[in-house]
Amino acid sequence: MEQQQVKKKKPRGKARLIEGKCIACGARCQSSCPVDAIEMNAKEEPIIDEAKCIGCQKCIKVCPASAIEIYFTPEEQKLLDELSAAGTASSVDEVDSKEAARKAEIAAWKGVWVFVEQFEGHAHEVSWELLGVGKRLANDLGVELAAFVLGENIMHLADEAFCYGADTVYVMDSPLLKHYRTTAYLHGCVTLITKYKPEIVLMGATGLGRDLAGAVATDLKTGLTADCTGLTIDKNMRLLEQTRPAFGGNIMATILTETRRPQMASVRPHVMPKPEYVAGRKGKIITEPFPLKEEDIPTKVLDIIRAAAESTVNIAGAKIIVSGGRGMLNQENFKMLERLAELIGGVVAGSRCAVDEGWIKHDRQVGQTGKTVHPKLYIACGISGAIQHLVGMQDSEYIIAINKDKTAPIFEVAHLGIVGDVFEIVPALIDKLKQSNARPVE
Numbered sequence: 001m002e003q004q005q006v007k008k009k010k011p012r013g014k015a016r017l018i019e020g021k022c023i024a025c026g027a028r029c030q031s032s033c034p035v036d037a038i039e040m041n042a043k044e045e046p047i048i049d050e051a052k053c054i055g056c057q058k059c060i061k062v063c064p065a066s067a068i069e070i071y072f073t074p075e076e077q078k079l080l081d082e083l084s085a086a087g088t089a090s091s092v093d094e095v096d097s098k099e100a101a102r103k104a105e106i107a108a109w110k111g112v113w114v115f116v117e118q119f120e121g122h123a124h125e126v127s128w129e130l131l132g133v134g135k136r137l138a139n140d141l142g143v144e145l146a147a148f149v150l151g152e153n154i155m156h157l158a159d160e161a162f163c164y165g166a167d168t169v170y171v172m173d174s175p176l177l178k179h180y181r182t183t184a185y186l187h188g189c190v191t192l193i194t195k196y197k198p199e200i201v202l203m204g205a206t207g208l209g210r211d212l213a214g215a216v217a218t219d220l221k222t223g224l225t226a227d228c229t230g231l232t233i234d235k236n237m238r239l240l241e242q243t244r245p246a247f248g249g250n251i252m253a254t255i256l257t258e259t260r261r262p263q264m265a266s267v268r269p270h271v272m273p274k275p276e277y278v279a280g281r282k283g284k285i286i287t288e289p290f291p292l293k294e295e296d297i298p299t300k301v302l303d304i305i306r307a308a309a310e311s312t313v314n315i316a317g318a319k320i321i322v323s324g325g326r327g328m329l330n331q332e333n334f335k336m337l338e339r340l341a342e343l344i345g346g347v348v349a350g351s352r353c354a355v356d357e358g359w360i361k362h363d364r365q366v367g368q369t370g371k372t373v374h375p376k377l378y379i380a381c382g383i384s385g386a387i388q389h390l391v392g393m394q395d396s397e398y399i400i401a402i403n404k405d406k407t408a409p410i411f412e413v414a415h416l417g418i419v420g421d422v423f424e425i426v427p428a429l430i431d432k433l434k435q436s437n438a439r440p441v442e
C-alpha cells in the first residue's frame with residue numbers, strides 16, 4: 001500500500017513577556033497585535049493570550065525594551081530541530097535574519113538634514129527656522145546637523161547656514177539648478193540623500209517645498225509628514241515623532257516612519273522659532289556635482305513673470321496682530337480693530353469665519369488653512385478658539401482674548417483673558433491708548 005507523506009508545518013511559537021523588562025511604553029505591543037491577543041494590566045504591562053497569539057512577532061518588533069520573546073513548547077522545539085536537520089531553514093530564523101538586515105540598513109542612515117530653499121541666492125526664512133529645530137533633534141540623537149542647498153552661485157548660503165547652526169553643508173552648484181525645476185532638484189536631492197544617508201530630512205512647507213518633498217519621498221519610497229507643528233525624538237526607538245493636525249484638525253496625530261529612511265517632514269514658515277545667528281561660525285562644506293544634463297530635464301524656464309508688488313501685509317511676519325472672528329458681526333466693525341492695530345503698530349487678521357463672511361481677505365486668515373503666526377502680541381476679538389484657529393496662533397508670545405463666553409476655548413491658550421463684550425472693551429481700549437498718547441511699537 002502506498003504511504004502518504006504528511007507535510008509537517010513549521011511551528012511559529014507564542015509571544016511571552018520577559019519578566020522585569022517592560023518599561024510601560026504606552027501599549028505599542030497591544031496596538032501592533034493583529035489578533036487582539038494582548039490586554040494591558042493596571043501597570044500598563046501586556047498580558048498575552050496564548051490561545052489567540054499566532055506568533056507573528058509584530059509585538060516583538062515594536063517593543064522598545066526587547067521585553068517580549070518567542071517561546072516554543074518542547075514538542076514544537078523538537079519538530080523545529082527535525083526540520084532544521086532535514087535542511088529546512090526555520091521560518092523564524094528567516095524572519096530573524098531579514099529583521100537583522102533591515103535593522104542594519106536603518107542603522108546606516110545617520111544625521112539630521114535641512115533643505116535650504118533659495119530663490120535667486122536668497123534663502124527662505126523657513127530654512128533657518130528648520131535649522132533651529134534640526135539642532136534640537138540632532139542633539140537628542142547625538143548626531144550631526146547638516147544643511148543641503150542646490151542652485152547656482154549659492155556658496156554664500158553655506159556660510160549663512162553655519163551661522164544658524166549647521167555643522168556641515170552639502171552644496172550642489174550648477175547653472176542647470178539656477179531656476180527651480182522639479183526634475184532637476186529631485187535628482188539633485190536624491191543623489192545627495194542616497195549617497196550620504198541622513199536619517200531625517202526636513203523641508204519648508206512652502207510652494208516649492210511641498211512640490212519637492214513629495215517628489216523626493218516618492219522617489220526614495222519613504223514616508224513624508226506634511227505641515228508638522230511639532231517635531232521630537234523618541235529616544236528609546238531613535239524615531240522622529242512628527243506631530244500635525246489630522247481629521248480636519250480635530251485631533252493632533254503623531255506619525256512615525258518606522259521602517260523606511262530617511263524620515264521626512266515638512267514644516268510651514270513661522271511655525272518654529274528662528275535660532276540665534278552666530279556670526280563667524282564655521283563648518284565643513286561638501287560639494288557634489290549635479291548628475292543630469294540639460295537634455296535630461298523636460299521643463300524649460302523661458303521667462304519669469306513677477307507678481308505685481310504685494311499691496312497686502314504679510315501677517316506671518318507681523319509682531320502685533322489684532323484678530324477678529326464671527327463675534328465682530330460685520331465688516332464695518334472691523335474698522336474698530338484697524339484703529340486699535342494702528343495705535344499699537346499692529347496688523348489686522350481674522351478667523352476663517354471672518355474670511356468666509358467676506359469681512360477680511362483670505363491672506364489675513366490665521367489657522368490651519370490660513371497662515372501660522374508667531375507675533376509678540378496676539379489680540380483675539382470675538383474668536384471662539386477652534387483647534388483649526390489655535391494651531392495657527394497658539395505659539396504667539398502673549399495672547400489676549402476678548403470673548404463674552406467664559407467657556408470659549410481661546411481662554412485655554414490666552415495669557416490674559418477678558419470675559420466681556422468686544423464692543424465695549426475694544427472702544428475703551430482705543431480711548432485709553434489715545435489718552436495716554438501711546439506710540440505704536442516699532
Ligand SMILES: Cc1cc2nc3c(=O)[nH]c(=O)nc-3n(C[C@H](O)[C@H](O)[C@H](O)COP(=O)(O)OP(=O)(O)OC[C@H]3O[C@@H](n4cnc5c(N)ncnc54)[C@H](O)[C@@H]3O)c2cc1C
Pocket residue numbers: 248249324325326327328350351352353354365366367368369370371381382383384385386387388389392402403404405408420421422423
Ligand atoms: C478643515 C478645516 C480647516 C479650518 N481652518 C481654519 C483656519 O485656518 N482658521 C480658522 O480660524 N478656522 C478654521 N476652520 C474653522 C474652525 O473650525 C472654526 O469654525 C472657526 O475658527 C470659528 O471662527 P470664529 O471663532 O470666528 O467663530 P465662532 O466659533 O462662531 O466664534 C465666535 C465667538 O465670538 C464670541 N462673541 C460673539 N459676540 C461677542 C461679543 N459681542 N463680544 C465678545 N465675544 C463675542 C462668541 O462667544 C464665540 O466664542 C477650519 C475648519 C475646518 C473643518
